[in-house]
Amino acid sequence: MQIVLISGLSGSGKSVALKLLEDLGYYCIDNLPATLLPQTVRLLQGEGHQRVGISVDIRGAQSLPALPDCVADLKSQGLDVRVLFLEAKTESLLKRFSETRRKHPLSTLHTDYTVAECISLEREILASVADLSHRVDTSELSANALRAWVKQFLALDQSRLTLIFQSFGFKHGLPLDADFVFDARCLPNPYYDPSLRPLTGLDQPVIQFLEAEAAPQAMYTDVLRYLENWLPAFDRDNRSYVTVGIGCTGGQHRSVWLAEKLAAHFAQDRQVLVRHRESSPT
Template sequence: MQVVLISGLSGSGKSVALNLLEDLGYYCIDNLPATLLQQTVSLLRSEGHTRLAISVDVRGAQSLPALPDCVSRLKSDGVDVRVLFLEAKTEALLKRFSETRRKHPLSLIQPDLTVGECIVLERELLAEVADLAHRVDTSELSANALRAWIKQFLALDQSRLTLIFQSFGFKHGLPLDADFVFDARCLPNPYYDLALRPLTGRDQPVIDFLEAETTAQTMFADICHYLDHWLPSFDRDNRSYVTVAIGCTGGQHRSVWLAEKLAGRFGGDRQVLLRHRESGTV
């Protein structure tokens, strides 16, 4: 049996995720208290269900402390449990609440809190859940890009550490889901070549431009050396995911090239995901 637990901040895309999983044939339950998780999985398993998607979030705040133990026990019972945590920057969440005119769930419990204060409190309440999960920052993602990333997530071998390389643009903000951030803004910028400006780091002329730069090759080698040295420690710590974010100014040229090159370098030996945040592609 496979169980996908969806959690995260209100307004970060949990409904998009749950609807996608329902379309993919998962039996979906929204807003289940964590204390009922094992009982629910056992019941549905006895009825022959093999794929479940369950939303567990701040609406069941009182039961959230029980979630880590529940997940551990389900895994001990042989259940393939995958925890997906969606989050977004406060500015993006405030904009989404303003556009939809919906109330934040915590404001129903504490009416004196503003939406911004509710978001801060929600981050605190969900911090331990985020530590269990594969985190995705949806601040700059379209719904279609999020659906594509979730499909990637479902295809992973959970017994192996997943190394995620993600390009991004600093002018759009740091990704919340990054474990390591490397800054490629010091490298020569193809943007200033008018012929290269409309291209990305996946296009051959940009690749040729950066491959010819000694500083770009040195940065690539240094990041490889760092990851080669430290990734075994994450393996020993039984980490499921490590996200390496590579940033440049706009997230189109240097960071994309580096992320692609690093994914190729580590993809032979490790389970690798490649993501380009600013274009929403994989």
């Protein structure tokens, strides 16, 4: 039985993720109190369900402290339990609440709080859930990109550490879900070549441009050596995910090239995902 728990900040895309699971044939439950998770799983097992998606979030705040123990108990029974935590920058969430004109769930209990204060309190309450999850920053993601990333998440082998290389543009902000961030803005920039500007780091002319220079190769070698030295410590710490952010100015050329090159090396003996935040599906 595979159980996918979806949590995260209000407005971060949880409904998009849960609807995707439903479309993929998962039996889905929205807003389940964490304390009801063990009984619900037993019931669904008895009914023969093999794939289940459950949303657990701030609407059941009083039961959230029980979630880590519930997840550990289910995993001890040999169940495939995956926890996906969606988050976004406060400015992105404020924009979404403004566009939809929806109230924040915490505003009912804290009537004197602004939406920004509710978001801050929600982050604090959900911190323990985020710590046991695969985190995804949806600040700059379209709904289609989020669906694609969730599908990647579902395909992972949970028994192995997953190394995620994510390119991004600094002008769009740092990714919230990165464990490491490396800055490629000091490298020669293909953007200033008019013929390369519309391309990305996935295109051969851009690859040739960067690999003809000494600095990009030197940075690649240094980042590679750093990660090879420290990833074994994350293995020993039983981490499930390590996200490496690679940034350049716009997130189209240098960061994409470096993320792809590092991913190709580590994919030889590790489980690897590559995500390009600024060139994801629209």
